[in-house]
Each structure stands twice: as structure tokens, then as C-alpha cells.
Amino acid sequence: MHLVAYLRVSSNGQLDGYGFDVQRADIRRWAKANGHKIVAEYTDAVTGKADTADRPGLLEALQMIRRPPDAEGVIVGKLDRLARQLTVQEAILSLVWREGGRVFTAEDGEVLQDDPDDPMRTAIRQVQGVFAELDRKTVVKRLRDGRRAKADAGRHAVGAYPYGTHGVGKGRERDAGPREDEQAAVRRIAELRAAGESYRTIATTLDAQGLKPRRAASWSAMSVRNVAVRAEAAA
Structure with missing residues (x-):
């Protein structure tokens, strides 16, 4: 077949x-x-x-x-x-x-x-489906509970780590730690903002100095702003 x-x-x-x-x-x-x-x-x-x-x-x-x-x-x-x-x-x-x-x-x-003459066939299949659905929901709940407990303990719980950080450690102890190549850009953004430079000017400066964003080929004013705002909030 x-x-x-x-x-x-x-x-x-x-x-x-x-x-x-x-x-x-x-x-x-x-x-x-x-x-x-x-x-x-x-x-x-x-x-x-x-x-x-x-x-x-x-x-x-x-x-x-x-x-x-x-x-x-x-x-x-x-x-x-x-x-x-x-x-x-x-x-x-x-x-x-x-x-x-x-x-x-x-x-x-x-x-x-x-088969209307064999209702047990349908019932067995659907019971298996019920347990497959229950299994998925149980796994999702366990992951969600783990993330919640991690967040309650003050550690980074889930998702992408902010610019300037990356995941360190294993299992339940995994948390955000500094990423040195990106920390240089974070510090430079803070310096230029303190000097009164605009986000657009900072983006141009970072590109010229070879300080790269995480995913894009070059910095934008918005990406600089996002890093600056997050750094100010964490300070």
C-alpha cells in the first residue's frame, strides 16, 4: 500500500x-x-x-x-x-x-x-486519546510550576535571555549570567546615553566600533533603546 x-x-x-x-x-x-x-x-x-x-x-x-x-x-x-x-x-x-x-x-x-457493531473499538481509541491529552497537560503543568518556582526565587525563569546575558548553570540552577562580548556594548550604550547622545547616534557608533547586536547585522535606534531601558531598570 x-x-x-x-x-x-x-x-x-x-x-x-x-x-x-x-x-x-x-x-x-x-x-x-x-x-x-x-x-x-x-x-x-x-x-x-x-x-x-x-x-x-x-x-x-x-x-x-x-x-x-x-x-x-x-x-x-x-x-x-x-x-x-x-x-x-x-x-x-x-x-x-x-x-x-x-x-x-x-x-x-x-x-x-x-464500527457501530463494535463500540468498544471507538471507546478504547478515545480513552488512549484522553490519556495522551492528560500526559501533555501534566508535562506542561510541571514545566510551568518549575518556571514559577524559579521566578519566585528571583532567577530568570524562561524565554530568551536579555542582551548582555546568557544562560549559565544546569537544570533548576540555570539562570542568567553576564555575556562578556555583549556587556561591552551595554556599557558603551550607558556611557553614550550619559553623554546625552541619541539612540540613533549610539547605533551608528556601536556599528563603527564593531560592537554587534545579537541577531541583526547592525544596530537600530529601537534596539539600542531596548537595551538602554532594560539596563536602566536593572541598575
């Missing part, structure tokens, strides 16, 4: 370590062992609760199923790669089945369509 592979990771970073490479290996291993051919692969980096319309990769996979013999079904590593929110999972399954396609997972084989 011709199958299209669908891989998904969270846009916020894969929480369970089941990334693209692992999913791909599982799918290819299962397809080879069961005599199926992977004819295409599509990926999305979105949360498991995103609707179909927000998943360009999934939409492309569905388009292939609509054009047999391009593909006769879709395969995922695990069912929660379709979705970790039960209602989204069920909606995607119904959509694939309505298009005449079949759904497989490298973990459990074919996800059989609902």
Missing part, C-alpha cells in the same frame, strides 16, 4: 523527545516490515491541539489521499502525532476516513474505522 508519512513536533519544542528523526525511523521500519511503501513525507511544527487548517503539512498529506493512487493512507509514528487533544484527533481521523484513506501508526498498526 502507498502511504504518506506525517510527522509532527510541538512548535514550542518537543516535550517528550519524540522528534522528527525518531518518528521517521519508526515509520520506515514499520512500513518495510509490513510491505508498505512511503511515497511522501510531510511535517508540521505545531502544538497537538492545532486544527487541520493550521497544519500545512497535514493538508498536503490529505491532498495526496484525495488523489489515489498517489496515496491510500497516512502513517504516523504514534497516534498522538495526529493530535494530543482528543477532539482534534477524532476530527482528523474522521476527515481521513471520509476521503477514503486509511490511518496507520508505527506503534500499533492500523487505526480501524468506527
Whole structure:
């Protein structure tokens, strides 16, 4: 059978370590062992609760199923790669089945369509979906609680570290520490502001002196202002 592979990771970073490479290996291993051919692969980096319309990769996979013999079904590593929110999972399954396609997972084989004479089939699948959703929410809560505890302790909790700092330490002890190459620019900004220079003039001066912003090729007045305001607030 011709199958299209669908891989998904969270846009916020894969929480369970089941990334693209692992999913791909599982799918290819299962397809080879069961005599199926992977004819295409599509990926999305979105949360498991995103609707179909927000998943360009999934939409492309569905388009292939609509054009047999391009593909006769879709395969995922695990069912929660379709979705970790039960209602989204069920909606995607119904959509694939309505298009005449079949759904497989490298973990459990074919996800059989609902059968009114076998309600237990649907119930078991939906219970598995409930626990997948619970697992995701539990992990998210644990991370959120950890960030909150870290913030309460006065340490940098989450997100990108401000210009002039970077992450130091490991695990729960990780916090913002000075980044020396950027600290030179922070000090120069403070000096020039104290001398009454405008943000635009400071930007030009920093570029001329080879003091680089973190991501852009050159400084802008706004980026200088952001660093200056943050430094003044921390002083």
C-alpha cells in the first residue's frame, strides 16, 4: 500500500523527545516490515491541539489521499502525532476516513474505522486519546510550576535571555549570567546615553566600533533603546 508519512513536533519544542528523526525511523521500519511503501513525507511544527487548517503539512498529506493512487493512507509514528487533544484527533481521523484513506501508526498498526457493531473499538481509541491529552497537560503543568518556582526565587525563569546575558548553570540552577562580548556594548550604550547622545547616534557608533547586536547585522535606534531601558531598570 502507498502511504504518506506525517510527522509532527510541538512548535514550542518537543516535550517528550519524540522528534522528527525518531518518528521517521519508526515509520520506515514499520512500513518495510509490513510491505508498505512511503511515497511522501510531510511535517508540521505545531502544538497537538492545532486544527487541520493550521497544519500545512497535514493538508498536503490529505491532498495526496484525495488523489489515489498517489496515496491510500497516512502513517504516523504514534497516534498522538495526529493530535494530543482528543477532539482534534477524532476530527482528523474522521476527515481521513471520509476521503477514503486509511490511518496507520508505527506503534500499533492500523487505526480501524468506527464500527457501530463494535463500540468498544471507538471507546478504547478515545480513552488512549484522553490519556495522551492528560500526559501533555501534566508535562506542561510541571514545566510551568518549575518556571514559577524559579521566578519566585528571583532567577530568570524562561524565554530568551536579555542582551548582555546568557544562560549559565544546569537544570533548576540555570539562570542568567553576564555575556562578556555583549556587556561591552551595554556599557558603551550607558556611557553614550550619559553623554546625552541619541539612540540613533549610539547605533551608528556601536556599528563603527564593531560592537554587534545579537541577531541583526547592525544596530537600530529601537534596539539600542531596548537595551538602554532594560539596563536602566536593572541598575
